[in-house]
Amino acid sequence: MRIAILGTRGIPANYGGFETFAEELGVRLARRGHRVTVYGRAHHVADGLEMHRGVRLVVLPTIRHKYLDTIVHTGLSTVHAIAARYDVILLCNAANALFAGLLRLGRLPVVLNVDGIERRRRKWNALGRAWYAMSERLSTVVPNVMVTDARAIQRYYLERYGAGSTFIPYGSELAPAGTRSTLERFGVQPDRYLLYVSRLEPENNADAVIAGYEARRRAWPLVIVGAGPYSAAYVEQLEQMAGPSVIFTGAVYGDGYRELQAHAAAYIHATEVGGTHPALVEAMGFGNCVVVNDVPENREVAGDAALYFDVAEPESLARALETVERDPDAARRLGAAAARRARRLFSWDSIADQYERLFIDVTSS
Numbered sequence: 001m002r003i004a005i006l007g008t009r010g011i012p013a014n015y016g017g018f019e020t021f022a023e024e025l026g027v028r029l030a031r032r033g034h035r036v037t038v039y040g041r042a043h044h045v046a047d048g049l050e051m052h053r054g055v056r057l058v059v060l061p062t063i064r065h066k067y068l069d070t071i072v073h074t075g076l077s078t079v080h081a082i083a084a085r086y087d088v089i090l091l092c093n094a095a096n097a098l099f100a101g102l103l104r105l106g107r108l109p110v111v112l113n114v115d116g117i118e119r120r121r122r123k124w125n126a127l128g129r130a131w132y133a134m135s136e137r138l139s140t141v142v143p144n145v146m147v148t149d150a151r152a153i154q155r156y157y158l159e160r161y162g163a164g165s166t167f168i169p170y171g172s173e174l175a176p177a178g179t180r181s182t183l184e185r186f187g188v189q190p191d192r193y194l195l196y197v198s199r200l201e202p203e204n205n206a207d208a209v210i211a212g213y214e215a216r217r218r219a220w221p222l223v224i225v226g227a228g229p230y231s232a233a234y235v236e237q238l239e240q241m242a243g244p245s246v247i248f249t250g251a252v253y254g255d256g257y258r259e260l261q262a263h264a265a266a267y268i269h270a271t272e273v274g275g276t277h278p279a280l281v282e283a284m285g286f287g288n289c290v291v292v293n294d295v296p297e298n299r300e301v302a303g304d305a306a307l308y309f310d311v312a313e314p315e316s317l318a319r320a321l322e323t324v325e326r327d328p329d330a331a332r333r334l335g336a337a338a339a340r341r342a343r344r345l346f347s348w349d350s351i352a353d354q355y356e357r358l359f360i361d362v363t364s365s
Helices: 017-031 070-084 094-105 128-139 151-161 179-186 204-212 232-241 256-262 276-285 296-302 315-324 328-344 348-364
Strands: 004-007 035-041 055-062 089-093 110-111 146-148 194-197 224-225 247-249 265-268 288-295 306-309
Touching: 004 017, 004 070, 017 035, 017 055, 017 089, 017 348, 035 070, 055 070, 070 094, 089 094, 089 348, 094 110, 094 128, 110 348, 128 151, 146 151, 146 306, 146 348, 151 296, 179 256, 194 204, 194 256, 194 276, 204 224, 204 232, 204 247, 204 315, 224 256, 265 276, 276 288, 276 296, 276 306, 276 328, 288 296, 288 315, 288 328, 296 306, 306 315, 306 328, 315 328
Parallel strands: 004 035, 004 089, 035 055, 089 110, 110 146, 194 224, 194 265, 224 247, 265 288, 288 306
Antiparallel strands: none
């Protein structure tokens, strides 16, 4: 099949979960003989890059603005994809549901992965929330198939809109890192630091993580990986809260990211909205002890292979981190359980199988 993936910033993955998803899925489908194209944005993909790991790249311009970046780029990608006549389109992000309609008018089958409940994110103003509310409704009627990556999100669409969806989770396994140069660069030792990974936006609760970490004296530093390209004031607030043992690395990808995940004593996950969060399943895949904000979406992913806390109560995180530092053997056992759960539920090869079958069904119906 000729498959196109639209709605991400492009590959190689250098931003977030949808980009890793596009790369890991696209590469696997290409290895199976499909012709896979991923559309990317000019400011996220290196100039002149036309292929990556067997996947063809189409790089188009956009407007670099919090509210326009995704919409403008997906609009241009939609026009290009209609002219290119792919067999099936995988469209990422519920915000792009309107373009699923244009692709359908262009007689192209569309599978839409809606991600989480984006309208609940605190970063959006009233207009942004209204766009996502409209897009949620469109997601239930416009594409050929709507995909949800968490059972909690699947239930949300069923209960709110009466709309069914196909559940396919996010993958966990990443290649191990062969070096420790990133650890050396940030001055941390294997198995003797705590790790937090997320875009630095309010609903991801980095402030609550810092508050819980700082609530008690800590033996190990806290490494915060991520950037906040549209939330400078919030990032400044985090830096003011943090003591000298909190290390802000900025965005880290590729080998450096894998190093930090592979050698952490524990991974802290504090998101409150969304579906299956990539960094959490990746941390589980690396065998980290995961310390997780107790909301349904996160509990669905981590199950009984985690320590839980409440972001509204920093002391609950402080207690969980004290458990990790006081009993490293118990933390390692939890990490091993998390790795087993990740292998069973979040295999990229299994996920590629499911998408391949879905694409075959959509194109033959």
